[in-house]
Amino acid sequence: MPRILDxxxxxxxxxxxxxxxxxxxxxxxxxxxxxxxxxxxxSWITDAFCPWRSFIVVPAEGMPTLFTxxxxxxxxxxxxxLDEDHVRAYAPMGGMDQIGALADFITTELGLTKGRIGYExxxxxxxxxxxxxxxxxxxxxxxxxxxxxxxxxEIVDGLSIIKDQGTINRxxxxxxxxxxxxxxxxxxxxxxxxxxxxxxxxxxxxALAMRRAGSVSEWNFAGLNEISSGYRTGLGACTPPxxxxxxxxxxxxxxxHAMFRLALGDHSHNYLIAPATRRQRWHAxxxxxxxxxxxxxxxxxxxxxxxxxxMMDRAExxxxxxxxxxxxEHGIGLFGDEWRIGAKNDGPxxxxxxxxxxxxxxxLVICAMQYACPAEGIGFRYENPVLILEDGCECLSxxxxxIEEIE
Amino acid sequence: xxxxxxxxxxxxxxxxxRRINEELSPERMNNVTTSMSNIYKNCPDGKERYLFIQAxxxxxxxxxxxxxxxxKAEFTITGDYEVFASISRAELGSQRALMTGKLKVRxxxxxxxxxxxxxDRLNKVLSTIPAVY
Numbered sequence: 001m002p003r004i005l006d007x008x009x010x011x012x013x014x015x016x017x018x019x020x021x022x023x024x025x026x027x028x029x030x031x032x033x034x035x036x037x038x039x040x041x042x043s044w045i046t047d048a049f050c051p052w053r054s055f056i057v058v059p060a061e062g063m064p065t066l067f068t069x070x071x072x073x074x075x076x077x078x079x080x081x082l083d084e085d086h087v088r089a090y091a092p093m094g095g096m097d098q099i100g101a102l103a104d105f106i107t108t109e110l111g112l113t114k115g116r117i118g119y120e121x122x123x124x125x126x127x128x129x130x131x132x133x134x135x136x137x138x139x140x141x142x143x144x145x146x147x148x149x150x151x152x153x154e155i156v157d158g159l160s161i162i163k164d165q166g167t168i169n170r171x172x173x174x175x176x177x178x179x180x181x182x183x184x185x186x187x188x189x190x191x192x193x194x195x196x197x198x199x200x201x202x203x204x205x206x207a208l209a210m211r212r213a214g215s216v217s218e219w220n221f222a223g224l225n226e227i228s229s230g231y232r233t234g235l236g237a238c239t240p241p242x243x244x245x246x247x248x249x250x251x252x253x254x255x256x257h258a259m260f261r262l263a264l265g266d267h268s269h270n271y272l273i274a275p276a277t278r279r280q281r282w283h284a285x286x287x288x289x290x291x292x293x294x295x296x297x298x299x300x301x302x303x304x305x306x307x308x309x310x311m312m313d314r315a316e317x318x319x320x321x322x323x324x325x326x327x328x329e330h331g332i333g334l335f336g337d338e339w340r341i342g343a344k345n346d347g348p349x350x351x352x353x354x355x356x357x358x359x360x361x362x363x364l365v366i367c368a369m370q371y372a373c374p375a376e377g378i379g380f381r382y383e384n385p386v387l388i389l390e391d392g393c394e395c396l397s398x399x400x401x402x403i404e405e406i407e
Numbered sequence: 408x409x410x411x412x413x414x415x416x417x418x419x420x421x422x423x424x425r426r427i428n429e430e431l432s433p434e435r436m437n438n439v440t441t442s443m444s445n446i447y448k449n450c451p452d453g454k455e456r457y458l459f460i461q462a463x464x465x466x467x468x469x470x471x472x473x474x475x476x477x478x479k480a481e482f483t484i485t486g487d488y489e490v491f492a493s494i495s496r497a498e499l500g501s502q503r504a505l506m507t508g509k510l511k512v513r514x515x516x517x518x519x520x521x522x523x524x525x526x527d528r529l530n531k532v533l534s535t536i537p538a539v540y
Contacts, residue, residue, distance in 0.1 A: 070516060070517070070520060073516070073517040073520075074517065074520075077517060084517070084518065087517055088516060088517060089515075089516040089517045089520065090516065091516060092506060093505040093506055093508070093510075093511075094486075094504075094506075094507070094508035094509060094511035094512065095485070095508075095511030095512050095513055096505075096511075096512050096516050100511070101516070108513065
């Protein structure tokens, strides 16, 4: 992933500007150093893929410095806009372990002996969020005795929620790549191609097509491409693919993920493998109608709870409310950012989406709807990155909304 | 029999500079431009000493020993005198000394990684100096 430094490039992101914006907020909050450890923070600041445990130190003024595992440091240095002096490595060597390197950098190179360090803590449903661990926190507070540690992740969350044009363009491209995966899967499944095929194999067919189209990772922390078929679709969504063989007469849920310059493609599409029963068709038609309704109602000013209510009211009138999971979306941003919606941790349940969050123009969310009927062994999942506009939304995946029957 | 010089003395430093430039060509030094200070704690006389080495385009241009604050260097390696002495006598590998925390590095490790082989070459040359420790 070569770095993009030309502001005229459609995928350019003004990372130095992001750092300056952070430093302004740090100044307002009297924070002397920001110690980021979440993957989303690393992606947002460095514009590099940092899959190994990494830390970013943002001083009150000047360039941030990244610390990453030594085996990947040169690659990260090659990708990020940060210069060589601002990409550091940690390793199991004297003075160079994570804690030693960070503490020494803050005290010796930044010249600080006391002050407020903003760090990142909280919780999420995926393991790899990257909050500072309890052990790291204890060791750092020991190594930096003159400092007060304050949870400051809302600085990054607040600045990253409205997407700039370069980010939006990257997401459009990532979605176009996911659509290539869906086309490849469709071709592989039709005309009896599904026979003998496992969930893991169809996941791999889509992965190859997406890689060929420019994706560098299936990125998702919960099983890469998430596939379920038959009774497993009724157990819910977002499950890793298994070796279950796809069968005729079953529903099939294909949730593909691509990554393009840290932007995440995430589109879930559903099929019925022929022959479908009238009851299966009824469930499928209900779901498509509900998805279309929700997509028609995304716009600046809408709220998650408002959309959920619109969806549930229609489901009630269709007679399928018992099968609809009452939530429509999850958050999305650059790699590592796939969780709650909103910048502030101000909802009724900490670290979950505030249902009264008011969408603003150029927010990105994943419209994520789920229909689950385990008693009948059927369920569906729809996902599509949605760009919030003043009077509507742009669905970034253009794969046609439908639940087709595949022979 | 070669005359022995006192480890970290002016004589030792002059001999070290001579041998390094004689035995390590700029190409063998990867034409590197860098600087490094070794900080020797707990010397036999109780003092702290440094060894400063500067290279320009693969040629070692300065090799200085002294007491007190060393010249500013790109990398600083700190450890006990006895650890450095063991490395110079080829009794202890520098990598092992680093990995066991007997030596502590300060500086950009990403850059230092590229210099690990050079440090080994330098240490091998230094270990050939007949010295009294």
